[in-house]
Amino acid sequence: MIKEFRNLNGDEIREVKLYLNSLEKNDKSIPQIKEEFNTKVYNFGEGILFFFKDNKVVGSVKVILEAIRHLRVVYIHFLTVANNAENEVHIVSELLTSAINIGKCKGGSKILLGVGNEKILKLLNELGYISSYNSYKMKLENRKTTSEPLELINLSAKNKEEYLNVFNKSFSDMPHGCYYEMEDIEKYLNDNSENRYYLVRDKNKLIGFMNIEIENKVGSFDIGLCNEFRGVGYGKRLLETAIYTLNAVNVDKVTLNVIEKNSIALNMYLKRGFVIDNILSHWIEIA
Structure with a gap:
C-alpha cells in the first residue's frame, strides 16, 4: 500500500x-x-x-x-x-x-x-x-580570471522585489528551471551561512543574478541572465565574475552543477576549463 x-x-x-x-x-x-x-x-x-x-x-x-x-x-x-x-x-x-x-x-x-x-x-x-540526459558536477582547475568582473549588488530587503523579478526572468525558462516567490527570497535574506546572493548590473541595467554557496572551503555558484541580455557576451563575463568572487574568498575548490540538456551553458563551462567531476543524476523524460 x-x-x-x-x-x-x-x-x-x-x-x-x-x-x-x-x-x-x-x-x-x-x-x-x-x-x-x-x-x-x-x-x-x-x-x-x-x-x-x-x-x-x-x-x-x-x-x-x-x-x-x-x-x-x-x-x-x-x-x-x-x-x-x-x-x-x-x-x-x-x-x-x-x-x-x-x-x-x-x-x-x-x-x-x-x-x-x-x-x-x-x-x-x-x-x-x-535515461535521456544527465546532470553533472563540474570543477575548475585554472582559476585565473580573464576579464574584469561585472558589478554585483548584494541582495537586501530594499531590492528583494527586483531580485525576485530578475531571478524568475533569468531562470524560469531554462532546462530544469524554477519559479520563486517572495518567501523563497526571504529565506535567502535570513541565511546566516557563508552563502551570498547578488543582483548583477552593467551600465545601470540589471542583467541577471548570481548566487554563491560555500561549504567546507568548496565554492559553487548559480548564474542566470535575463532573456534580453543573452547571446551578447554577458554569459562569459558573468562566469568570470563568479570565479573572481570565489577566488576573493579563498575557497579551495570551485565547482558547479549543470544539466546536460542546457547545452549552451555546458559548452561554455567546458571551453572555460571546467571538467566533469561526476554524474549527479540520470534524468528520464516521462511526459
Whole structure:
C-alpha cells in the first residue's frame, strides 16, 4: 500500500524514521523529518510517498509539486527500495505510477524523473524507462580570471522585489528551471551561512543574478541572465565574475552543477576549463 506522508499515523511515521535512517545511515528525529517533508516543495507532505508492506516501509519517492503552478513541471526524485526487499521492480513501478498520477492530477504537463542510484536505474530499465540526459558536477582547475568582473549588488530587503523579478526572468525558462516567490527570497535574506546572493548590473541595467554557496572551503555558484541580455557576451563575463568572487574568498575548490540538456551553458563551462567531476543524476523524460 502506498501512502502520502501527510496521511500517516504515529506508528507509520516511526516506521518511516527507521526506514530513512537505515537507508541514509543517519539518525534523524521525527521532528526533523516532519520539518523536511512538510514544506511547500512537496505540498506539505502530499508529494512524499511510502510503500508499506506488512506495516513496514519497503520503498519511497519524492515528488516536487511547487513548480506546477507556474511552469507545469513535475520533478520526481529520490526513488528508493529497501535493501533485500522482495519484488523490487513491482515496488518501483507502483511508487512511480503513484508519483506520476499525483503530478498529473495537480496539473503537471511535463514530468521528469531524476535518478542517482544505479540499482534503481537498472530496475527502471526493466520497466522500459531509459535515461535521456544527465546532470553533472563540474570543477575548475585554472582559476585565473580573464576579464574584469561585472558589478554585483548584494541582495537586501530594499531590492528583494527586483531580485525576485530578475531571478524568475533569468531562470524560469531554462532546462530544469524554477519559479520563486517572495518567501523563497526571504529565506535567502535570513541565511546566516557563508552563502551570498547578488543582483548583477552593467551600465545601470540589471542583467541577471548570481548566487554563491560555500561549504567546507568548496565554492559553487548559480548564474542566470535575463532573456534580453543573452547571446551578447554577458554569459562569459558573468562566469568570470563568479570565479573572481570565489577566488576573493579563498575557497579551495570551485565547482558547479549543470544539466546536460542546457547545452549552451555546458559548452561554455567546458571551453572555460571546467571538467566533469561526476554524474549527479540520470534524468528520464516521462511526459
